[in-house]
Amino acid sequence: MSITLNWAILGAGNISSQFVFDLLLNNDRKTQYRHVIKSIGCSSSVKGQEFIKNNNITAERNYNVTPVVQSYKELYANSEVDVVYIGTPHNFHCEQAVSCLENNKHVLCEKPFAVNRKEAEIIFNAAKKHNKFCMEAVWTRFFPAIKELKEKVYHEKVIGDVYRLFADFSYSGDVKNLPLTSRVRDRSLAAGSLLDIGIYPITYSRILLDDQVGQSASKFEQKSFLSIDKDDLVDHLGSIIIKYENGKHALLTSSELVDGPKAYVRLEGSNGWVEMYSDNPARAKHFKIFNKHGNEIYEYKDNSGYNGFIYEANAVANDIHGGKLEDAVMPHDETLLVMGVMDDIRKENGLVYEQD
Ligand SMILES: NC(=O)c1ccc[n+]([C@@H]2O[C@H](COP(=O)([O-])OP(=O)(O)OC[C@H]3O[C@@H](n4cnc5c(N)ncnc54)[C@H](OP(=O)(O)O)[C@@H]3O)[C@@H](O)[C@H]2O)c1
Incomplete structure (x- = not known):
């Protein structure tokens, strides 16, 4: 049909x-x-x-x-x-x-x-x-790679009990040489790395450390640092730590000042770990699973030709x-949850937009 x-x-x-x-x-x-x-x-x-x-x-x-x-x-x-x-x-x-x-x-x-x-x-x-x-x-939530990864980690339990996630979205954007009117620097356009790219590491922590979304989400708390640029008054470097009530940690970073690690996601469990790779961390297309001895035991690659x-x-x-009226994978209350987390992070770091 x-x-x-x-x-x-x-x-x-x-x-x-x-x-x-x-x-x-x-x-x-x-x-x-x-x-x-x-x-x-x-x-x-x-x-x-x-x-x-x-x-x-x-x-x-x-x-x-x-x-x-x-x-x-x-x-x-x-x-x-x-x-x-x-x-x-x-x-x-x-x-x-x-x-x-x-x-x-x-x-x-x-x-x-x-x-x-x-x-x-x-x-x-x-x-x-x-x-x-x-x-x-x-879009990250909808990639087949995410479904496959969750199947491996949470149903087949290939890395044992999951304890910790590192997730990053960083690129070296030559920010200092961009005009203050650029979308990356203009506070009236709600510029800043948290809203633009930091949302992705947060999304990975929501996808990979919690099977629930929105109002059913597992409870967590967060602490954060944003460095606010003295000229454009927005953040280009941010670090967030999230602790779920079951004890799992997420260490989340984003920056427009430096390139990030090749493995932009590392998910660690008692029996091994997962690494994700991409030219754009929003595009979940490629991951490898390693056992606790460091041997690669599984690889997934999306060769569809689509951006995603x-x-x-x-x-x-x-x-x-x-x-x-709403999608089950990305329902309204998951958007509200993540927007609320980013509101709290901005509040913790004194980053205010006129819409606040
Ligand atoms: N999903 C992802 O991976 C991803 C990646 C990049 C961006 N985004 C999101 O997509 C949105 C757009 O980002 P982008 O990189 O595509 O932006 P962009 O190319 O700079 O701008 C997109 C369009 O927005 C309008 N626009 C831009 N600056 C404006 C201004 N100062 N005043 C009025 N209108 C303006 C223009 O529309 P006209 O064509 O009508 O002039 C422009 O073509 C952002 O919210 C960003 O977070 C998502």
Whole structure:
């Protein structure tokens, strides 16, 4: 049975390109999911047309549809669109997501879902009021590698009892030479490594140290340090320690100043450990399992050719097709939990945004 979903892409930038790549590759492969791109919402029609050209969004690859380039307002009013993918900086998410929901559109919104938990609640309340599906685009949770890893570690118990996780998302971004208006430095765009990339190590601790999500989550507490840059007043270096009530620890780091370790995740148990590798720690595509003697006993690699956004896009298609208003893997209360954790970390370190 095929499922058709009509998308609008709001914001013709970096991440929207990567998302669209996967939808089109999926269409090329004629899978059961028909992801049709109906509209590109963009601040400039020239830029929107360039986005279509640069990303090779042709009618042949898009079920005979050439997308229209629209202003955001026109996109909200487009009755041919089922769901909007929001790929703009975090500070815009709340207003844009609510506008989509009020105009009868489902929403898949990039991470972080909003600047703080308060804004996330506003969006979910609008979704409930208008009876629309809404999800934070935490694509990492949807990779087949994650399912396979959890099967190995928690059902087959290949590394014994799990005690500790190291997870990092760091890259050397030459931050000091970026203009203060850059998305990486501009506090009015809610810049800072915690919201931009620190959310991923937190996500790995949620995925790999707890089988539950949201309100059912196991209890944990956290302590953190963020170094706040004296010029742009946001964090580019952060460290968080989480302790679950069952005693497991997560040591989580993120930075835009230095490159991180090749094994960006290391999950340790009584009988061995797991290492995950990637050019982008959000992309869970490759892991190895070692026994306690250091011998490699298992390797998993995702060679699908997708960036990895297709997995969440297909989940959204299934949910919407099934009449669901939230996704079971990334439900509203898991977004609220993680937004609340990041609120607390910012509070602990004096990092305030105007939305607070
Ligand atoms: N899932 C992931 O792994 C991942 C990776 C990177 C980013 N993200 C998330 O995706 C979102 C966008 O990140 P990005 O790297 O794609 O950003 P980006 O390329 O800098 O910007 C995306 C779009 O947002 C709009 N925009 C950017 N700066 C703006 C400004 N100052 N004022 C008004 N509009 C502005 C523009 O829309 P127009 O095209 O309409 O002009 C731009 O094309 C962020 O929330 C980020 O956290 C997720």
